[in-house]
Amino acid sequence: MVVTAIEVIDKKKKKITLDSGSSLFLYNSEVRKFHLSEGNEVDPSDYEELIAALNKRAKLKAMDLLKRSDKTEQELRTKLKKSNFSDDAVNVAVDYVMSYGYIDDERYASNYIRTKKHSKSKRAIEFDLSSKGIDRETISYCMDEEFKYEDETEAIKKQIRKKVNNLECLEDDKKQKLIASICRKGFSYEKVKTAFRELEENFDEEF
Secondary structure, rough: EEEEEEEEEEOOOOOEEEEEOOOOEEEHHHHHOOOOOOOOEHHHHHHHHHHHHHHHHHHHHHHHHHHHOOOOOOHHHHHHHHHHOHHHHHHHHHHHHHOOOOOHHHHHHHHHHHHHHHOOHHHHHHHHHOOOOOOOOHHHHHHHOOOOOOOHHHHHHHHHHHHHHHHHHHOHHHHHHHHHHOOOOOHHHHHHHHHHHHHHHOOHHHH
């Protein structure tokens, strides 16, 4: 395995490209330690040591990222790739944290739905989870479980109550603006209208 190029990334790191097409992002101290230079061959035992170090580094980075906030598998992979870890190192790190249950897309989806179901529509929540890389089957299962005893109209009513103290005194232009703002959260216009109608018809009980 021969070094074909060495590129400076910043003051501390360099990108080492090998004739295999793979790249290693190493600290300057590592480049010096293993005497890496363009045109020189990398000793197989040195290469194994470097890969082991990078895999360990990827695991530590993954743990650090998850300490800051829960993430889906796709989000974690994206973050690690942005930190210049190879696909192999990313796979090692993801497998490591998954083995300890530190990432679990089903758990993430359930928690997200539980947090957002009173402020976003089902459609908006499904879109969010899909964009985070969670598969349709997991989303569908979690949605069914979390909304099993929930009525989306009730979620809309909660949004209205947050904004309005006295629905009977709400002017038409302000009402239309409120309807539009709730619809922008992904709720259908018809369901928003239904929620308003039920609140108006049962004003004394609903407020």
